[in-house]
Amino acid sequence: MKQLYIDFDGVILDTISKTYEEMDKLGIDIKDEKKVMDYYCNVDWKKLIEETEEINDSINEIKKICASKKFNVYILTHVNSINEMIEKIKYLHKKLPQVTVVSVPKEIPKTDVVNASGAILIDDYSGNIKQWQKKLGIGIKFVKELENKDLPEITHLSEVIDLFNQ
């Protein structure tokens, strides 16, 4: 079975759009890195997760991937705070009890925490995909709608089943 790592923010839940909306309401300039970092370190993740939409039926899509029995599935997510880590784990443990959650401190690349070689990463951030490919991993960019950029793209997580159907 192949190792399959799935990102959280911008792939499972639309926390990126939600937090940008919230920062806009609070008058935080998203170009101000320090203020944005402070916001992410202090935001109430329990409330944020409750109020944020799933992207393209992500939880059911991951259930389909697990049911295919082709992958060892992990959620691989960057975190800015212990509160963020705890609330993401609680949410995922409830929705996807069969899946392992790997939390990575924001300051460290995902490839420093897990072995990318030969493993698949689905992530919405091109920077993470490129780092993954450098470590000989297979990177797939998650997009809400097809963008046709230079990276392989999917809009629904279960598409990965057919991509590796051999």
Ligand SMILES: [Mg+2]
């Ligand atoms: Mg992401």
